Amino acid sequence: MSEIVLSGKGVTQRFGGLTAVQDVTFEVPKGEIVSIIGPNGAGKSTLFNCVTGIYTPTEGQIFFLGQEITGKKVHEISALGIGRTFQNIRLFSEMTALENVIVGSHAKAKSGIADALLHTPRYRREEEEAVKKAEEILKLTGLYEYRYHYATALSYGLQRRLEIARALASDPVLLLLDEPAAGMNEQETHSLTEFIRELKGMGYTILLIEHDMKLIMNISDYIYVLDRGIPIAEGTADEVRQNPLVIEAYLGKEA
Amino acid sequence: MIRKLISLWAKYEKWVTLVLVALAVLFPVISGFNRYVVNIGVMAGIYAILTLSLNMMTGYTGVVTLGHAAFYGLGAYAAGILNWRLGLNVPLTFIAAMVVSGLFGLLLGLTTLQLSGRYLTIVTLSFCEIIRILLINLEWLTRGPLGITNIKKANLFGFVFNTATKNYYLVLAMVLLSVFIVHRVMNSRTGRAIIALKNDETAASSMSVNVFAYKLRAFCISSAIAGLAGALYAHYIGYIDPNSFGFTQSIQILSMGILGGLGNIFGSIFGAVSLSVLPELLRSIGLEDFRQVIYGVLLALLVLIRPMGIFGKINLRHRRLQDSLQLAGEGEEAEA
Ligand SMILES: Nc1ncnc2c1ncn2[C@@H]1O[C@H](COP(=O)(O)OP(=O)(O)OP(=O)(O)O)[C@@H](O)[C@H]1O
Ligand SMILES: [Mg+2]
Numbered sequence: 390m391s392e393i394v395l396s397g398k399g400v401t402q403r404f405g406g407l408t409a410v411q412d413v414t415f416e417v418p419k420g421e422i423v424s425i426i427g428p429n430g431a432g433k434s435t436l437f438n439c440v441t442g443i444y445t446p447t448e449g450q451i452f453f454l455g456q457e458i459t460g461k462k463v464h465e466i467s468a469l470g471i472g473r474t475f476q477n478i479r480l481f482s483e484m485t486a487l488e489n490v491i492v493g494s495h496a497k498a499k500s501g502i503a504d505a506l507l508h509t510p511r512y513r514r515e516e517e518e519a520v521k522k523a524e525e526i527l528k529l530t531g532l533y534e535y536r537y538h539y540a541t542a543l544s545y546g547l548q549r550r551l552e553i554a555r556a557l558a559s560d561p562v563l564l565l566l567d568e569p570a571a572g573m574n575e576q577e578t579h580s581l582t583e584f585i586r587e588l589k590g591m592g593y594t595i596l597l598i599e600h601d602m603k604l605i606m607n608i609s610d611y612i613y614v615l616d617r618g619i620p621i622a623e624g625t626a627d628e629v630r631q632n633p634l635v636i637e638a639y640l641g642k643e644a
Numbered sequence: 645m646i647r648k649l650i651s652l653w654a655k656y657e658k659w660v661t662l663v664l665v666a667l668a669v670l671f672p673v674i675s676g677f678n679r680y681v682v683n684i685g686v687m688a689g690i691y692a693i694l695t696l697s698l699n700m701m702t703g704y705t706g707v708v709t710l711g712h713a714a715f716y717g718l719g720a721y722a723a724g725i726l727n728w729r730l731g732l733n734v735p736l737t738f739i740a741a742m743v744v745s746g747l748f749g750l751l752l753g754l755t756t757l758q759l760s761g762r763y764l765t766i767v768t769l770s771f772c773e774i775i776r777i778l779l780i781n782l783e784w785l786t787r788g789p790l791g792i793t794n795i796k797k798a799n800l801f802g803f804v805f806n807t808a809t810k811n812y813y814l815v816l817a818m819v820l821l822s823v824f825i826v827h828r829v830m831n832s833r834t835g836r837a838i839i840a841l842k843n844d845e846t847a848a849s850s851m852s853v854n855v856f857a858y859k860l861r862a863f864c865i866s867s868a869i870a871g872l873a874g875a876l877y878a879h880y881i882g883y884i885d886p887n888s889f890g891f892t893q894s895i896q897i898l899s900m901g902i903l904g905g906l907g908n909i910f911g912s913i914f915g916a917v918s919l920s921v922l923p924e925l926l927r928s929i930g931l932e933d934f935r936q937v938i939y940g941v942l943l944a945l946l947v948l949i950r951p952m953g954i955f956g957k958i959n960l961r962h963r964r965l966q967d968s969l970q971l972a973g974e975g976e977e978a979e980a
């Protein structure tokens with residue numbers, strides 16, 4: 390069996406009376422694409438927020454590379470090697486695309502205020518490396534020609550790609566993608582699918598949330614299905630597709 | 645048209661800066677060493693330092709402060725007390741002022757930076773009031789409402805800054821130092837982290853930026869620079885009292901920052917200089933009674949025409965980069 394990068398045990402997240410995520414247990418093996426699907430409000434994004442530390446789960450534990458990360462701070466968890474994108478795009482609006490990606494590599498550099506004031510060799514080296522690295526990632530994601538544009542001046546599809554580029558800049562072990570295809574047309578979705586596959590080929594482990602079933606069924610090694618916070622099914626694409634509980638959750642009881 | 649001007653400015657930024665610095669250096673000469681005019685220059689310089697410091701906290705970090713005068717006052721009192729009690733002078737009093745203000749900034753930040761936006765703004769307001777009341781009540785240390793008198797002129801290893809012109813150059817040097825600090829910090833990993841957290845705290849922390857730690861850094865730098873302005877003021881005027889550093893003063897500094905445009909070094913200096921010179925101009929043409937009315941009209945115009953301040957949102961480095969692409973025929977402009 391291959392190494393487990395991320396796992397959750399009995400993860401539960403309550404908001405007052407509402408249980409957004411209930412007793413979810415999952416595993417993400419190294420180098421695989423694992424997907425979380427479910428109708429709107431199923432608790433998918435909430436589960437991401439539990440993993441990344443934005444919420445501390447009410448119950449349960451989360452492990453990353455064998456280490457428990459439950460309750461750690463957002464920036465600490467990110468620095469351990471988890472990169473993420475947001476469902477509602479959250480780019481830095483006053484920065485260029487290039488600078489957005491450079492911020493993504495924040496944890497990889499060390500220089501502080503003194504280095505900035507004195508322009509120490511470390512400052513120069515790190516600045517140079519950060520720019521070079523960011524430019525490489527922008528080329529990889531096909532955004533290089535937009536590098537000096539303000540992030541928010543880009544089209545919706547490009548902004549989604551920039552979110553991925555920014556997440557890649559930290560050389561994460563694990564990538565969490567929250568609806569990366571939302572708002573994209575068929576052509577864009579297709580090239581995104583290919584790109585995610587490429588990322589897998591490069592060795593990234595990916596946890597993916599998506600509503601686009603074609604994309605999900607195409608690239609997922611394993612799928613978890615949530616409905617109103619409750620895990621109702623899991624398995625490979627074929628297994629999930631045929632599961633009556635899943636069909637019911639998506640089509641409603643009448644169907 | 646305005647875009648073209650900005651592009652030109654971006655292209656020749658070094659030269660424009662050089663000319664402006666040269667003008668600033670020649671200012672006393674141009675004024676014919678007129679004491680009254682040079683004095684306005686000194687105060688404008690002190691306000692420029694304050695506005696640059698406010699810009700760090702409010703413009704770049706996004707914490708709107710209504711209490712910036714507190715750090716100004718703390719610096720002034722640190723320098724004033726050390727001079728009065730121990731006979732210390734420059735550079736020790738400058739350093740002490742920066743350290744004392746910086747530490748108070750650290751203290752305020754440590755205890756309150758977890759609060760969000762509006763609440764934090766109210767905290768800065770109360771902080772300013774608490775400092776003022778402390779300065780009034782700790783009579784054994786500050787002489788209370790009497791204030792501290794007879795603070796000696798700045799004296800750097802025997803060179804006494806005993807004229808307006810000499811003080812002007814001292815202040816100018818400190819303005820340039822403040823510009824240097826803010827510019828270098830903001831064009832670094834630290835500066836990018838600060839802008840990132842202002843734009844989106846959740847996204848910034850998801851990129852490993854320790855939001856609290858970076859806000860704290862911005863707070864310390866900002867308050868230390870304000871403290872330096874305080875020390876300059878104390879040595880220059882020779883007299884300080886608690887009421888010089890209250891709410892009105894805080895509003896004055898904030899207005900300068902907003903007028904010039906937050907998040908822009910040139911804007912800070914422009915705001916400080918123009919709001920220092922304007923009242924004197926009005927006085928010289930006999931309109932001083934209408935000062936408040938004119939301020940009101942100007943402010944209303946600003947909010948209508950350019951709510952981000954005159955030079956707000958202008959980033960010459962970005963403009964240069966974008967223009968360089970256009971020359972290469974690669975991409976369209978992306979002005980926010
Ligand atoms: N901070 C919060 N406070 C209260 N309720 C919340 C909070 N965050 C999410 N919820 C609720 O938790 C439930 C799950 O939301 P979540 O965003 O995780 O769903 P999702 O599966 O990502 O849905 P979608 O496909 O629409 O993105 C929803 O009912 C939502 O209203
Ligand atoms: Mg969601």
